[in-house]
Amino acid sequence: MPLPPPARPGQSFAEIDTPALIIDLDAFERNLVTMAAFAEATGIRLRPHAKTHKSPEIALRQIAHGAVGQCCQKVGEAEILVAGGVTDVLVTNEIAGAAKLDRLAKLAREARIGLCVDHIEGVREAAEAAARNDVVLDVLVELDIGGRRCGVAPGEAAVRLAEAVARSNTLRFRGVQAYHGSAQHMRSVDERSEAIERAGLLTRNAIERLAQAGLACETVGGAGTGTYELESRSGIWNELQCGSYIFMDADYARNRMADGSTFNTFQHALFVLAGVMSKPVPDRAIVDAGHKAAAVDSGMPVPWQRDGVIYTKPSDEHGILTGDPVAVPHRGNRVLLVPGHCDPTVNLHDWYVCVRGLGGPDAHVEAVWPVAARGALS
Amino acid sequence: MPLPPPARPGQSFAEIDTPALIIDLDAFERNLVTMAAFAEATGIRLRPHAKTHKSPEIALRQIAHGAVGQCCQKVGEAEILVAGGVTDVLVTNEIAGAAKLDRLAKLAREARIGLCVDHIEGVREAAEAAARNDVVLDVLVELDIGGRRCGVAPGEAAVRLAEAVARSNTLRFRGVQAYHGSAQHMRSVDERSEAIERAGLLTRNAIERLAQAGLACETVGGAGTGTYELESRSGIWNELQCGSYIFMDADYARNRMADGSTFNTFQHALFVLAGVMSKPVPDRAIVDAGHKAAAVDSGMPVPWQRDGVIYTKPSDEHGILTGDPVAVPHRGNRVLLVPGHCDPTVNLHDWYVCVRGLGGPDAHVEAVWPVAARGALS
Numbered sequence: 001m002p003l004p005p006p007a008r009p010g011q012s013f014a015e016i017d018t019p020a021l022i023i024d025l026d027a028f029e030r031n032l033v034t035m036a037a038f039a040e041a042t043g044i045r046l047r048p049h050a051k052t053h054k055s056p057e058i059a060l061r062q063i064a065h066g067a068v069g070q071c072c073q074k075v076g077e078a079e080i081l082v083a084g085g086v087t088d089v090l091v092t093n094e095i096a097g098a099a100k101l102d103r104l105a106k107l108a109r110e111a112r113i114g115l116c117v118d119h120i121e122g123v124r125e126a127a128e129a130a131a132r133n134d135v136v137l138d139v140l141v142e143l144d145i146g147g148r149r150c151g152v153a154p155g156e157a158a159v160r161l162a163e164a165v166a167r168s169n170t171l172r173f174r175g176v177q178a179y180h181g182s183a184q185h186m187r188s189v190d191e192r193s194e195a196i197e198r199a200g201l202l203t204r205n206a207i208e209r210l211a212q213a214g215l216a217c218e219t220v221g222g223a224g225t226g227t228y229e230l231e232s233r234s235g236i237w238n239e240l241q242c243g244s245y246i247f248m249d250a251d252y253a254r255n256r257m258a259d260g261s262t263f264n265t266f267q268h269a270l271f272v273l274a275g276v277m278s279k280p281v282p283d284r285a286i287v288d289a290g291h292k293a294a295a296v297d298s299g300m301p302v303p304w305q306r307d308g309v310i311y312t313k314p315s316d317e318h319g320i321l322t323g324d325p326v327a328v329p330h331r332g333n334r335v336l337l338v339p340g341h342c343d344p345t346v347n348l349h350d351w352y353v354c355v356r357g358l359g360g361p362d363a364h365v366e367a368v369w370p371v372a373a374r375g376a377l378s
Numbered sequence: 379m380p381l382p383p384p385a386r387p388g389q390s391f392a393e394i395d396t397p398a399l400i401i402d403l404d405a406f407e408r409n410l411v412t413m414a415a416f417a418e419a420t421g422i423r424l425r426p427h428a429k430t431h432k433s434p435e436i437a438l439r440q441i442a443h444g445a446v447g448q449c450c451q452k453v454g455e456a457e458i459l460v461a462g463g464v465t466d467v468l469v470t471n472e473i474a475g476a477a478k479l480d481r482l483a484k485l486a487r488e489a490r491i492g493l494c495v496d497h498i499e500g501v502r503e504a505a506e507a508a509a510r511n512d513v514v515l516d517v518l519v520e521l522d523i524g525g526r527r528c529g530v531a532p533g534e535a536a537v538r539l540a541e542a543v544a545r546s547n548t549l550r551f552r553g554v555q556a557y558h559g560s561a562q563h564m565r566s567v568d569e570r571s572e573a574i575e576r577a578g579l580l581t582r583n584a585i586e587r588l589a590q591a592g593l594a595c596e597t598v599g600g601a602g603t604g605t606y607e608l609e610s611r612s613g614i615w616n617e618l619q620c621g622s623y624i625f626m627d628a629d630y631a632r633n634r635m636a637d638g639s640t641f642n643t644f645q646h647a648l649f650v651l652a653g654v655m656s657k658p659v660p661d662r663a664i665v666d667a668g669h670k671a672a673a674v675d676s677g678m679p680v681p682w683q684r685d686g687v688i689y690t691k692p693s694d695e696h697g698i699l700t701g702d703p704v705a706v707p708h709r710g711n712r713v714l715l716v717p718g719h720c721d722p723t724v725n726l727h728d729w730y731v732c733v734r735g736l737g738g739p740d741a742h743v744e745a746v747w748p749v750a751a752r753g754a755l756s
Contacts, residue, residue, distance in 0.1 A: 318528070344694060
């Protein structure tokens with residue numbers, strides 16, 4: 001039995017139940033257009049990451065603005081994207097085991113489906129699943145270009161793996177996955193530039209070796225919201241996998257631009273609306289959004305347009321606002337929180353409440369979208 | 379459309395899809411019995427906290443073992459508990475606003491329902507909702523006895539609030555909520571004892587003042603898994619609200635007993651089963667459970683019975699196992715993780731996979747239970 005949404009289309013902002021996951025549609029649409037314009041201007045493909053939003057509604061809007069498809073991390077996410085009408089999905093991850101690979105292969109009957117490999121067993125299992133299901137799967141060889149997570153070394157190991165892919169009748173070698181996750185949240189441009197420059201040298205070397213072995217990389221995928229301009233400028237990557245740009249969280253806002261200013265290419269478009277349930281003392285209010293409503297893995301949520309107030313010490317269903325007594329809100333007040341990290345925050349909610357005119361006198365609920373792939377872990 | 383469960387009853391342990399939220403039924407039942415026996419022996423009431431498990435299946439088992447009812451934090455949780463057959467629910471939290479209070483009051487037509495107040499407005503709103511819905515609500519006055527979250531000061535303010543409750547025709551003053559959250563995870567018995575002793579002095583003082591005003595506390599509620607023995611021994615509290623005991627997480631296991639040994643009254647009964655999707659280098663494996671599968675607010679999950687291996691640097695859907703190359707598992711292996719914190723980990727999953735004989739050769743899925751109140755935030 002799905003939980004009812006915290007609001008209905010047509011309701012005023014004041015009528016939204018708390019806590020609620022809010023999209024500021026105006027900011028969201030600006031982010032959508034800003035990234036689409038960047039991709040068009042630079043001639044680089046955009047394949048946004050659906051692990052951020054978990055929503056076919058949002059995926060289809062990104063595709064309508066020129067994105068070539070979607071990325072995701074799990075087979076379950078891919079299933080929900082394809083069911084929602086997305087026809088080109090890349091799982092930017094390794095998938096182990098016949099059961100999951102069969103599910104993925106089945107999707108390739110309806111959509112173009114890709115995945116990553118970093119081990120010969122992964123190649124074998126994917127090829128067998130594709131054969132069992134009479135489909136062809138696209139494959140990227142994942143390179144470890146500095147993230148130290150999955151991925152093969154970007155030299156001979158990558159070539160051997162790509163050759164194994166190319167030998168398979170049921171897999172199509174598409175290129176390389178070269179995502180540098182740990183570079184995304186380095187605060188200064190210099191740090192990020194250095195990390196992506198090194199990643200670029202490794203990636204270019206792998207591409208050249210693959211070319212020498214007769215294997216062309218149609219896709220060189222990677223980049224996130226923290227570094228996409230660097231990858232785009234490199235001449236190496238040709239497909240961007242940014243996810244967070246669409247919502248922009250508090251942690252990305254701590255990144256700095258080249259002139260030292262706050263990273264502001266994108267605007268905060270995602271909020272958790274919380275209600276104050278208690279203000280026991282003048283400098284402390286307690287809201288109904290704890291870490292079950294706003295993820296804290298990348299720092300605390302930040303109260304929006306509430307100078308002098310911080311969010312601290314969350315428990316499961318309580319968050320504490322503390323600061324200047326005059327600024328700390330009162331029982332019954334409502335507070336917008338910018339999530340520390342969008343992706344896991346979205347995953348805590350069943351519904352997006354999409355608000356038009358947020359912050360203005362006519363703010364109202366324009367739409368309610370399910371977080372369709374919430375909890376799609378497998 | 380609810381996501382399919384990662385296993386079906388009757389399947390072997392090896393057939394469970396990953397990641398999955400696993401209950402070790404043998405350990406779970408021992409925890410159930412251990413706490414029930416403690417409550418019976420001490421003559422103190424047990425009202426376990428459903429924010430841990432979010433499951434009527436588990437609630438009803440606790441009640442069958444002598445618990446008087448359930449606690450929860452949100453109206454949505456109460457709705458799901460009552461729909462699942464629980465007839466006595468206390469929301470150990472303040473509830474603000476007519477819409478939520480109307481939902482809560484409606485439940486009082488089918489079950490005994492209580493809530494907490496720490497402000498005169500909360501009393502007024504709850505009384506009005508009860509009147510509108512023609513029910514009576516039980517009310518505890520929440521005291522701040524050291525947790526510095528919600529709650530009134532345990533003196534005159536508490537008496538004034540209780541008097542307001544007692545004056546209402548639609549509210550029933552039941553006593554005080556005296557939970558000391560921040561004492562639960564203090565590591566040494568000395569620290570916990572000192573915190574609960576101080577909390578006890580404050581609580582006793584409030585009870586005495588209430589008695590002087592003619593207000594008897596039928597319920598003095600509080601205590602968690604970290605401190606329940608202390609509250610029980612005090613002669614002050616008469617209703618325990620422990621939640622985590624049923625599952626026992628890695629953070630509680632860092633508490634110490636009086637003799638300095640690890641807190642082992644309860645056993646780990648909850649796990650996240652993760653699959654290894656990559657082992658790119660001998661000392662690093664990557665599992666398919668990141669912080670969207672195991673909450674990290676109270677520290678990292680701990681690999682179970684894998685000496686020399688730690689879980690580190692989770693991203694959304696990846697967790698890194700690192701350590702002794704011989705001990706680090708291989709691609710395709712499966713690993714049980716003890717969650718750092720059960721409550722928010724449970725809230726990430728849609729299903730419990732209940733395993734009988736975990737760790738043995740005949741380990742199999744005995745039942746699959748929905749995490750029915752997952753995401754019940756409002």
